[in-house]
Every structure is written in C-alpha cells, then in structure tokens.
Amino acid sequence: MRRWMRPAALALALLAGAGTTGFTATPEHPAGSAPAPAATLDPDLAARIDELARAALTDGVTGAVVGISDPARGSYLQAYGTADTTGTPMTTDVHYRIASVTKTLTAQAVLRLVDQGRLSLDDRLDEYVPDIPHGDEITIRDLLGMRAGVYDFVADEDFLARYAADPLLPGWSPYDALEIIRAHAGEATPPGEATVYSNSEYVLLGLVLERVTGRSAQQVTTSVIEELGLPETSYPTTAALPEPFAHGYVNTDSELAPPDPGAxxxxxxxxxxPEVPFTAGAVVSTVPDMLRYAEQLATGAGLTPETARLRQEWTPLTSSGIRVQYGLGVLRLGDWVGHNGSVFGYSDVVSHLPEQGASVVVMVNAADGEAVPATDLWGGIVRLLYPDSLPTW
Structure with a gap:
C-alpha cells in the first residue's frame, strides 16, 4: 500500500551506503539558523560530505542542501548541483516544501492549545469532526501519536491517480479527504492497537484546530511559526513558493508517477x-530555518515541560532494522529526534541528536511522495559523523 508522505521509508534506505565522487566544496556559515558553533567542520569531513551529496544527485535530483550544527565538531551549510534543469545554481537559502515535517508544526499547535486548557489530549474526535469510523473512541492523543487507526486517504487508488495526473487538483479541500476516509470505513481499525503512519490523522487534527480556534489551520500554523521565530517558514495559500525556490521533480525511478516515455x-x-497535504504536509521552509527548528523540536521549545515530556513518549513504528519510533508529532530515528517528509518534488530530513546537541538537515529536490530520497544522503552523513547513533531493534 502506497504512502504519500511517510517516515524514512521505515529506515530501510539507511542500510545502503552512498557513493563518492571526490568533489570538494567550500563551506558556508548558516545565517540566522541554529546557534553557530565555535568552528567550522573539519575540512576532511566536509570533503567526504561533499562526496556523499554529489552522489545523491541522481534519479531526477538536480540539487541538494545540507546543514549541520554541532557544538563540538562545528557548522556546515552547503548547496550542491542546480535548483532546476536549466542550470540555475542551487543556493543554501532556497525555499522548498518540507512535506511531512509539517506534522510537527501541526502537533505543536495542538499541544499549545492543550497547554492553554482549550483542548485535552483525552478529548474524543467526534466532538470536533463527526462521522469518522471509531470517532467516538479516538482521542486527540491517538491522532497525534499515529495510533488512531484511521484509513490513510492517500492510499486510495482513485486519489493517487488524480494527484499523479495533476498535483494542482483544482477545487480540492480537506473535506474531500474526509469523504475518502468514510468510504473506506471497513479498513479502519480501533484506536490504540498499533502505531501506523497515516496522513489522515493529521488532516483531522487540522480540522480540530479550526474548530477549537475559529481560525483557519493556515492562520493557526502561521502563529506557531512566528512564535518559534522561523522567518523563512510559511504555510502557503497558493501553489507558488517564496523566492528563491528550488524546482521540484518526480524522481525518475518512481513507480507512482513514472516519467513520460522518451522524456x-x-x-x-x-x-x-497546498490544500491537498493540508496540515499533514503543506509548509514551505529553508534549510537554515529547519536547522534552527530541529533543536527547538527536540527540546520542546514553546511547550510546558510536562507537555514536552509527553510528546516524547515513544511507541514503535518498526520491529526490525533501524529503530524507528513515533511520539506526538515527532519521529525518533535511532537516537535522532525530528521528522522527515516526501511530497511531489521534494524530500527532506530534519533531525537533532540530543546527546551531542547536534542537528543535521538535508533536502533534495526530487520525490514522488512515497520514496524519501533525502534519507540516503542523511543516513550517509549520520553514519560518517555519528556512527553509533542508529541503533537497531
């Protein structure tokens, strides 16, 4: 069953190594991102990261951006390749769709309402959104933790065909996703039985936000972004991206949306x-902003200590291979806390290693919403710099 935006392809891609090309780039300092370490990354390590990044420019990926902040090793911010197929150089300040990393901001908005006493983690879904299978049992906590058992609307074959044909999907609204969820009532499961990744659960949370606040989900998310001080991060209301931006492409090895023959x-x-991914994947940002946000997300910025603690009560997403767990709108991949995402045209990983105080952010400009091409590059960098940080089950 296909997944439009899913975490780390269940970490399987991390088990594969990346190639090398011998390319060496000049590092840049992140501007306005995470607090700058005292030194830049060791040149030999930087050169090896450059090799990994250049090797990632394949299967439709024309460019990538890598950001690293480590109080001991130093900082590194570098762009590779091009921002489009016409040869425009990729730069470190390009905007791109962060895909499922959006879920972390949606969860932040929900948890802020919990801290304010306007919402309870134990509230039932049907208090806010009616006629969802098991809605009288599903809690807000279940939705945040991917434990609600709601059918993932992006797995619907008719939806997939329409979206692959035209990602603009004129006239689409989140209520169309609800109709798909209801039409697949027989495929829903009772809440609390397992942790299963579902974009539907974060679309539902967006509608909960609107019901509780009386504001649009876009407005609520924007308020959270502003509170966190992320000036280049936004929730778009149109199909356009802020300048400068990287063009996004479907990876050429995609089975979901293969290229035209002879292209x-x-x-x-x-x-x-943006109404299609909605609060499950609509937000746009830059690598410097996400480098700052990685530490904020992992340390519970903007939340009370108790809520921040609850957010990182993990349940397993996998049972073998790299250890992958989910909290309340946050992913733990090995020892790394953050999230990743894949949507048509863009793939990224935003992560923080609490024990080292280090953050690594990677974006590439090709994806089909199922494969997560950024995972290979991220995994190569992490294995190079922090080889013990990806424990297995």
Whole structure:
C-alpha cells in the first residue's frame, strides 16, 4: 500500500551506503539558523560530505542542501548541483516544501492549545469532526501519536491517480479527504492497537484546530511559526513558493508517477495545491530555518515541560532494522529526534541528536511522495559523523 508522505521509508534506505565522487566544496556559515558553533567542520569531513551529496544527485535530483550544527565538531551549510534543469545554481537559502515535517508544526499547535486548557489530549474526535469510523473512541492523543487507526486517504487508488495526473487538483479541500476516509470505513481499525503512519490523522487534527480556534489551520500554523521565530517558514495559500525556490521533480525511478516515455528531463511538479497535504504536509521552509527548528523540536521549545515530556513518549513504528519510533508529532530515528517528509518534488530530513546537541538537515529536490530520497544522503552523513547513533531493534 502506497504512502504519500511517510517516515524514512521505515529506515530501510539507511542500510545502503552512498557513493563518492571526490568533489570538494567550500563551506558556508548558516545565517540566522541554529546557534553557530565555535568552528567550522573539519575540512576532511566536509570533503567526504561533499562526496556523499554529489552522489545523491541522481534519479531526477538536480540539487541538494545540507546543514549541520554541532557544538563540538562545528557548522556546515552547503548547496550542491542546480535548483532546476536549466542550470540555475542551487543556493543554501532556497525555499522548498518540507512535506511531512509539517506534522510537527501541526502537533505543536495542538499541544499549545492543550497547554492553554482549550483542548485535552483525552478529548474524543467526534466532538470536533463527526462521522469518522471509531470517532467516538479516538482521542486527540491517538491522532497525534499515529495510533488512531484511521484509513490513510492517500492510499486510495482513485486519489493517487488524480494527484499523479495533476498535483494542482483544482477545487480540492480537506473535506474531500474526509469523504475518502468514510468510504473506506471497513479498513479502519480501533484506536490504540498499533502505531501506523497515516496522513489522515493529521488532516483531522487540522480540522480540530479550526474548530477549537475559529481560525483557519493556515492562520493557526502561521502563529506557531512566528512564535518559534522561523522567518523563512510559511504555510502557503497558493501553489507558488517564496523566492528563491528550488524546482521540484518526480524522481525518475518512481513507480507512482513514472516519467513520460522518451522524456529527456524529470517531470517538474514544483507547483502543487497546498490544500491537498493540508496540515499533514503543506509548509514551505529553508534549510537554515529547519536547522534552527530541529533543536527547538527536540527540546520542546514553546511547550510546558510536562507537555514536552509527553510528546516524547515513544511507541514503535518498526520491529526490525533501524529503530524507528513515533511520539506526538515527532519521529525518533535511532537516537535522532525530528521528522522527515516526501511530497511531489521534494524530500527532506530534519533531525537533532540530543546527546551531542547536534542537528543535521538535508533536502533534495526530487520525490514522488512515497520514496524519501533525502534519507540516503542523511543516513550517509549520520553514519560518517555519528556512527553509533542508529541503533537497531
């Protein structure tokens, strides 16, 4: 069953190594991102990261951006390749769709309402959104933790065909996702039985936000972004991205949306309707902003200590291989806390290693919403710098 945005492809891609090309780039300092360490990254390590990043420019990926902040090793911010197929150089300040990393901001908005006493983690879904299978049993906590058993609307074959044909999907609204959820009532499961990744649960949380606040989910998320001080992060209301931006392409090895036969370039899917991913994946940002946010997310910035603690009560997403767990809108991949994402055109990983106080953020400009190409590059960097940080079950 296909997944439009899913965490780390269940970490399987991390088990594969990345190639090398011998390319060496000049490091840049992150501007306005996480607090700058005292020194830049060791040149030899930087050169090896450059090799990994250049090797990632394949299967439709024309460019990548890597950001690292480590109080001991130093900082590194570098762009690779091009921002489009016409040869425009990739830069470190490009905007891109952060895909499922959006879920962390949606969860932040929900948990802020919990801290304010306007919402309870034990509230039932049907108090806010009616006629969802098991809605009288599903709690807000279940939705945040991917334990509600709600059918993932992006697995619907008719939806997938429509979205693959036209990512703009004119006229789409989150209520169309509800109709798909209801139509697949027989595929829902009771809440609390397992942790299963579902985009539907974060679309539902967006509607809960709107019901509780009387504001649009876009407005509520924007308020959270402003509270966190992320100036280049936004929730778009149109298909456009802020300048400068990287074009996004479908990876050429995609089975979900294969390129046209005989096409000389990967399919450009830069422009897509933000109402489709909604609060499960609509937000746009930059690597410097996400480098700052990685530490905020992992340390519970903006939340009370008790809520921050509850957010990181983990349940397993996998049972073998790299240890992957989910909290309340936050992913733990090995020892790394953060999230990743894949949406048409863009793939990224935003992560923080609490024990080292280090953050690593990676984006690449090709994805099909199922594969997470950024995971290979992220995994190569992490294995190089922090080889013991990806324990297995």
């Amino acid at each position: 000389e370039e990967p399919r450009d899917v830069t422009y897509s309707n």
